[in-house]
Amino acid sequence: MSDRLHEIGEARSYAGGATVRVVRAGWFRPDAGGFFGVVPRALWGPLAETDERGRLRCRLNLLLVEAGGKRILVETGTGPRMTDKDRDIKGVEGGDPAAALRAVGEDPASIDFVVVSHLHYDHAGGMIGADGRPAFRNARYVVQRDEAEAAHGDELRLQGIMEVEQLDAVRAAGQLAEVNGEVELVEGVRVLRTGGHTRGSQALLIGVDNPGGRAGDPTERAIFWGDLIPTRWQVPVRWTSAYDDYPIDAVEIRSELVPRAAAEGWWCYFSHDPGPMPVRIEATEKGGFRAAS
Numbered sequence: 026m027s028d029r030l031h032e033i034g035e036a037r038s039y040a041g042g043a044t045v046r047v048v049r050a051g052w053f054r055p056d057a058g059g060f061f062g063v064v065p066r067a068l069w070g071p072l073a074e075t076d077e078r079g080r081l082r083c084r085l086n087l088l089l090v091e092a093g094g095k096r097i098l099v100e101t102g103t104g105p106r107m108t109d110k111d112r113d114i115k116g117v118e119g120g121d122p123a124a125a126l127r128a129v130g131e132d133p134a135s136i137d138f139v140v141v142s143h144l145h146y147d148h149a150g151g152m153i154g155a156d157g158r159p160a161f162r163n164a165r166y167v168v169q170r171d172e173a174e175a176a177h178g179d180e181l182r183l184q185g186i187m188e189v190e191q192l193d194a195v196r197a198a199g200q201l202a203e204v205n206g207e208v209e210l211v212e213g214v215r216v217l218r219t220g221g222h223t224r225g226s227q228a229l230l231i232g233v234d235n236p237g238g239r240a241g242d243p244t245e246r247a248i249f250w251g252d253l254i255p256t257r258w259q260v261p262v263r264w265t266s267a268y269d270d271y272p273i274d275a276v277e278i279r280s281e282l283v284p285r286a287a288a289e290g291w292w293c294y295f296s297h298d299p300g301p302m303p304v305r306i307e308a309t310e311k312g313g314f315r316a317a318s
């Protein structure tokens with residue numbers, strides 16, 4: 026992958042016939058201390074460079090999934106409505122998902138489903154366009170019910186950090202599809218509520234059987250982790266970010282899914298990784314896990 030603001034990767038096929046392409050919708054620069062949370066700089070420092078303001082240079086990654094005759098966009102970036110001051114602090118370049126799609130020759134009106142992993146600004150900001158209306162006029166927006174309820178809830182920590190305006194605009198337009206738990210969107214493509222990062226965070230599973238279903242099928246499977254694992258650097262299951270609202274839940278669900286991803290060779294897509302994707306996860310000699318190089 027290059028340094029370009031917008032680009033689209035090669036299509037990859039998975040079990041059940043779904044194809045996946047990575048769409049790069051720009052850059053942002055999260056504070057490195059917040060991003061790595063409890064992990065000491067001595068451990069993450071060798072993996073990731075910081076700029077003069079202590080920030081990491083990360084991608085705003087979207088996925089374009091095609092399956093069962095439907096087109097699914099995963100994530101919506103920051104959208105075009107941030108203030109200049111906010112864009113400067115967070116180092117946002119680009120971030121508008123409709124602009125990113127157009128730049129790579131895709132029509133936003135062709136999207137049937139928009140999967141929003143959670144309602145933080147860098148994932149849900151682009152649910153609406155500059156005019157305040159849904160940016161994908163023919164799409165149903167898939168959000169976990171827990172997440173939508175948390176956005177309107179009274180937990181003080183969450184005040185001001187969930188994209189309530191975006192959620193409400195999509196709901197008012199009749200385009201919100203609230204789901205609960207593990208739900209198949211089209212054959213072979215399903216969302217899975219993971220919680221952890223936020224109360225109703227969800228991942229996307231492609232070609233993966235139900236948890237508890239058969240294992241060891243050699244067909245190719247993939248997962249988009251959302252911010253449960255935002256980059257390849259954070260595959261170690263205890264590497265909890267300060268942005269994880271429910272860190273104990275995050276460690277638990279990662280401890281459940283990461284070993285399975287490694288054992289079954291799931292191809293991994295990360296929400297903010299700047300490097301080439303997908304990648305697989307492998308076990309380390311010490312019993313942990315890392316991204317395969």
Ligand SMILES: [Zn+2]
Nearest residue numbers: 147148252296
């Ligand atoms: Zn994020």
